[in-house]
Amino acid sequence: MVGLIEQALRSLKMEKSSFATVGRRTPKRMNHWFKWLAPGLLIKRWLLISTTGILCAVLGLAIWVGLTPIYRLMGFASDILETIARILPSYISGPLAIALGLFLVFWGQSRSFGSIAGVLKPESDEELIDVLTAHRRLNRGPKIVAIGGGTGLSTLLRGLKEYSANITAIVTVADDGGSSGRLRREIGVLPPGDIRNCVAALAAEEKLLTELFQYRFNAGDGLSGHSFGNLFLTAMSEITGDLETAIAASSKVLAVKGSVLPATLADVRLWAELEDGRRIEGESNIPKAEGKIVRLGCLPANPPALPAVIKAIKEADFIIMGPGSLYTSVIPNLLVPDIRDAIAKKKVPRIYVCNIMTQPGETDGYTVSDHIRAIDRVCDRRLFDAVIVQGSSPSAQSLIRYAQDNSHPVFLDREAVTQLGRRIVPANIMDEDRETGYVRHNHQRLAKVLLRWYEKTHGFKFQ
Structure with a gap:
């Protein structure tokens, strides 16, 4: 006043x-x-x-x-x-x-x-x-748990933070390619790449921090190819003793709304069995194998979940899985038995955000029901009640652009999805780059659709 x-x-x-x-x-x-x-x-x-x-x-x-x-x-x-x-x-x-x-x-x-x-x-x-008003409104928001990895999860978080400050992002630590893979092999730390993206997405000064964390060194002996964010989190891990403490300390410094947690602190390595009998090891090698995945697992098998992750799931009001690469971002989190058991026990709204396009080497020719079956097969049970799908097809320019990489829109086979007992939530949640032809989820529209569905199923009203 x-x-x-x-x-x-x-x-x-x-x-x-x-x-x-x-x-x-x-x-x-x-x-x-x-x-x-x-x-x-x-x-x-x-x-x-x-x-x-x-x-x-x-x-x-x-x-x-x-x-x-x-x-x-x-x-x-x-x-x-x-x-x-x-x-x-x-x-x-x-x-x-x-x-x-x-x-x-x-x-x-x-x-x-x-x-x-x-x-x-x-x-x-x-x-x-x-x-003060915004602070009070966000602190009264529902406790949301978002599960995934890659750019898909960070996109989702960027939209959700406008509705609640009680967000917990559970991130896969199976990445073994690029800068994260090099740090994992050379220093022995858990891959920080996906965590870096999520921390930047939830930070108060998101635009500047994203540019800083995504900055890649183009020169320097040993620095070339590394991103600043990966080096920052690696240094914090060395100082604090483990990745969980490093993320918490970094989140305080960067005024992060919510929290980011690795699914496990175990040194997880993915493997996939293909339809032709081949066994591929390594997250970055699976899409390159160009085969149909029939089984996915990890070494060590049944890694322990981070206790804070289980606590967040138990206290959650809303659980969201995806978007992101099905076999290398979303499902790896569910390979942790404690996580999938905790999700299965929660009687709260649970929803899966399906990808817009198929991913070469992972989901070639997949429909929406194929995505659902893949998750159910790994978990041996139903972990979500509804699925959000893009309601309209991309432009002809984008379709041509993706067809060159053997990628196509994920087809909504309504009858099959209904038979699987899932509710379909169609919505226009797509952003399309007219110059490059790439399509992505629009973080604002996606978050709005998710919270509207939550309102209907839970009776919570956002101000």
Whole structure:
């Protein structure tokens, strides 16, 4: 309320030069003032209690030293009122005293809140009340668990963080290619690549942090090809002792909304059995084998889950799987027995976000029901109740572009999906790059559809 009075006074000065402009601004400013009176901010009550405490302390001190303050104050106030009444009539002095008192209260509070806002948001034009309101709204959001990896999970998180701060991302640690693979082989750390993307997606300064974390060194002996984010998380792992602690420490520094957890701290290595009998080892080698996957597993078998992961699932209000590479991003998390058991026991809304396009080497020719069967086969049970699918097909330009890589839209075979006992949630959740022809999930539309479905199934209302 601090900067509010000062801004109001400036607006009054501007009235001389532009009355119409002020007329347009005043309702907005008044609406902003009244936001401080909204319930649930936990500010008004503490200010009132503080003021009452000061008055009680002063009164007690006066009584203690024997000043009998009540009688003295009443006499002093009576003398002042009689003097004012002789000079100014009551219909003038009364309103004037009220106006002066209110002005001093508003001025003092506005200066106080202005100082607080200057510390909390020194370089932001966002009002303190808006920051507090958003903070309260996000903290009251549902506890969401998102499971996956790769760019798909980070895209999802970028949209979900606008609705809740109670997000836990469970990320696969099976990556063995690129910069993550090199660090895994040379230093012996768990692959940080997918975790890096998720931390950046949930960070407060997402755009700048994403650019920093995604920056890849193009020169330097041993540095070329590495991303800054991977090196940062690797260094934090060495300093703190393990990846879980490193992620938690990094999240505090980067003001991350929610938490990012590796599915396991075991050094997991994926393997896949193909229809032609071949056995392929290594996450990065599986898509290159160009065969139909009939079975997926990991070494060591049945890795232990991180305790914090199981705790997050048990407390979850909403569980989301995908989007992302089916066999190398989504399913690897479900190869941890404790994770799939915990999900199966939860009686909360559970949904799978199906990919828009098939992925060469992993899901060639797959329909929506094929994706569902693959997950059910690995888990030997149903882990989700509904599936979100893209409602319309990409443009001809994109179809031609993907056809060159033997990739096609994932066909929605409604009857087969229904027979599998899953509810279909069709929606327009696609972004299409007209220049390159690539399609991706739109994080804002995807999050909006997910939370609308959650509202319908759970009765929760977002403000």
